[in-house]
Amino acid sequence: MTRSVYVTGIGRGDGRQVVELGVMELLTRQVDRVGIYRPMVHDAPDRIFELLRSRYRLVQDPATVFGMGYEEAAALQAEQGQEALTARLVEGYLRVAADYETVLILGSDFAGTNLPAELGVNARLANECGASVLPVIGGRAQSAESVVAEVRNAHHAYTNLGCDVIAMVANRVDPAEVAEAAERLGRAPDIPVYVLPDEPALAAPTVAQIAETLGAEVLLGDDAGLARDTLDFVFGGAMLPSFLPRLTPGCMVITPGDRADLIVGALAAHSAGSPPIAGLLLTLDEKPGPDILALANRLAPGTPLLSVPTDSFVTAAGLFTLDGKLGAGTPRKAETALGLFETHVDTAELTERLSVARSARVTPMMFEHALLERARSDKRRIVLPEGAEERILQAAEVLLRRGVCELTLLGEEDAVRKRAGDLGIVLDDPGLQIIDPQTSPLRERFAALYAKLRAHKGVSYELAYDVVADVSYFGTLMVQEGLADGMVSGAVHSTAATIRPAFEIIKTRPGAAIVSSVFFMCLADKVLVYGDCAVNPDPNAEQLADIAIQAAATAARFDVEPRIAMLSYSTGTSGSGADVDKVRAATELVRQRRPELLVEGPIQYDAAVAPSVAATKMPGSAVAGQATVLVFPDLNTGNNTYKAVQRSAGAVAVGPVLQGLRKPVNDLSRGALVQDIVNTVAITAIQAQQGDAE
Known part of the structure; x- marks a missing residue:
């Protein structure tokens, strides 16, 4: 019999897409074939389904995913009653359940649906589909006391309607209220209740979403720049000395297009990394001349410049109603959402409560999930010598967001942070460190060690001092000295450059004839x-x-x-x-x-x-x-x-x-994709765990 999970809520604005994504992640770790069913939909294609389809490589026919539109559902309920509506929606579910081991059902969103007693509609449908229910309660701008009351009310509402409530999630809770809410909810109701804090990066629109919403013309900017999150808005009207201190990391600068001084100043600040901005939005349909655009492109390649015909007041009105959206076009937000879910939800406990039998087959996705889960279970520090390389930085963001391991990036810190800023990546995780081998105090220690190890080859301290400044040698010595648990390199270095230092320094494990x-x-x-x-x-x-x-x-x-x-x-x-x-x-x-x-x-x-x-x-x-x-x-x-x-x-x-090798060092193909790097780092962390146990 198909096992189904119904994710629902009690009102709009609960941000439940984070939970839907997290539950899908748990299901695909266990089950080969997971189907999606959204009983009612505003518009197809549906944004969250497109995200799930792209991320989890779903082959399900989109025509089977949706029951009916909300307008049709409201009309059917008004004309023939809830029984007729439920019967039609259950028919759609059964068509999906016939082809899949497990079905994730995405409940209604309580946003302009015109459905009377909408909570009851969701409860009845969950019961008729034989689905366990996971309600999500929005906690934005509420006190811990209010969040607790909302959770208890929702629990009573769904259980009184006969639902099998397996767990609950309070989402978008003020970070200052999370601990108190979690402590109070740990006592009642008698099911797990997980409390997720409000995460600004999820609510932040990307530059591309701003451009689409405002109908802006993109004057400059590449795909990476347009994918940046906009964490703040800074309106530029003052003179440059007063304006620059107002810039904040990830901000969108909004200024008339004829203020060349502010445009160049903001981009120069971004180029210097103090601070990295999301981009510039130029108002009044004023566009810089070709000389300013050329200078802008040289100062901060890839940083978006958008142009709109409206003035700052009208533009601001459009911006302040804009909320970030999870979707197939925002893969970085998906990683942020999963990191949030996995940090604050006991995934082992919830997986057990989902009661999904593990498939005998092992798909690529299931194998990749298992790698991340095992690495996360006992975090290790992995050093990545190619710290300023784009794919390495993108992989580092995924690894840190998902809590897979701690990381050390090698490279000149300003250059690493500037490149990250160009990609819209904020390197502020406590598990991250950036070390420049050229200036690190470790260089002298490593030079002495390397000279001792290679003395039989005539290596002097002076020669060793030069050698260990190479990022591959420096990273390998970090592993040898226990300052990192493993190393992954090779995105821009040859295999020989990656593994030669390991042969010289770490050497082979006892009993191993070769590497x-x-x-x-x-x-x-x-x-x-x-x-x-x-x-x-x-x-x-x-x-x-x-x-x-x-x-x-x-x-x-x-x-x-x-x-x-x-x-x-x-x-x-x-x-x-x-x-x-x-x-x-x-x-x-x-x-x-x-x-x-x-x-x-x-x-x-x-x-x-x-x-x-x-x-x-x-x-x-x-x-x-x-x-x-x-x-x-x-x-x-x-x-x-x-x-x-x-x-x-x-x-x-x-x-x-x-x-x-005695300690884990792994090589990357120079054509490695971001996911390849993530997987290899996870494997390296697992090897380090197992090395400690041997």
Whole structure:
């Protein structure tokens, strides 16, 4: 039977999209196929559904998502009564439930719906759909006492109507009232009540949303600039010396377009990082000349300049009614919302109360969710040497917002903060530090240590002092000295530049003959481990056996049961030659060293993963047809195969993950996406957790 969760409220303005997103995150960690149903909708496409569809890669036909429009629902209720309305809406739900293991139902929004007794409509529909109810209560501008009263009233209302209320959320509560409200709600009612503070970044409109609302012309600005959150508005009318001190981080400057002094001054302040602004909104249809625009573009590339025909008063009236919206076009807000949800909601407790059975299949998204959850459970500090690189900064924002780990960014601090400001990223998290290797007091300590470690190579203190200023060496030494738990690099550096310092300083783990790598290949319904696809060009039999043993251990650490296939162009005894003999010898070495491991080789790829082929080529094998760890005979084969599977089969490739080092250091592909970096950092944090336990 389909398990359904109904997220609803008691009035407008509760910001429940944060909770809908958070619940969807929890459901997709457990279930392969989650359906969405919104019984009533203002307009299609619906903003929150588009966000869920893009973020969670939903393939659900949008035509099945919506029951009917609010006007049609109100008319049907008026003409035929609530029974007829409920029957129609339940029909829509049943069509979704027929195709999905779990359905997230998005209740009505109490905003201009014209539905009498709207709370009762939601309660009745939840009951008829057999859904558990999670009510959300808006607490903006209310005292703790008022929030508590609202929660209790909502609890009574839904339970008195027969609803199975599994938990409640008080959202948008004044941060100063959160602790008191949470303490009082911890005593009653007899279900969990989670209290989420009001988060200004969620209510802040993006520059793009302002442009769309006001119909502004975009004179300058790139996509990253238009995605910046607008945290404040500063109206420019004074002279420049009085104006500049009024600027605040993330503010939108509103000034007549003929005030070239304020335009240039604000952009110069942004360029200097004091403070980074969201952009400028120029009024009265006055536009700077080409010389000023060219100067503006040089001063702060990407920073938006918008132009509107209205005066400052009319423009302000439009701005002050504007609220930030979660949607597919605001992925950074989604990360902020999830970070807020995961910080203030006991996700383990709520997941248990949702009572959703975990799927036997492991999808890429489920694997990625598991990585973040495990990293978050025991936070570690990861150093990112490429601190001013755009993708690194974007990934850092996600990691910090989601509470995955603490971070150290390496680079000149003003340059890092300026680049972050250009991207609209505010680096104010207490778990973040920025270190410049050139000026850090650690440089002398690291130089002495490196000179001692490399004395046998003739490295003097003076040479070491220069070497350790390199961000890769500095980051590696931080890991070696316990100032960071792991390092991730490679977005703009070569693999050699990333791992050479690790070879010299951290060195191999006892029992590991070499350092090798694996990729986690997330297919549609399972995760495979490929090794070695990044480090060793042509391993001999001894090295190949070591790669297999290490890969099996890595797989087990990440909950992939290791069944090792030693790949070759021949299966069993069907072929011969030096390449096949190497794989055969490596297979025997694995069996001798680790007799408890399931290993088969030499074996062809199809016989390793396809049960039908295995039944013909290697019947009775405990590995053939169900291998999970695939060890390639050389780097040429492994690297090409993982890329072919990634591109042709649509697999998500997570890695390369280095194995065999005493402490975790991982390399990135120079084409790594932001999500790839997030995943690799999470894996590195988990490796650090496990290293402490060994």
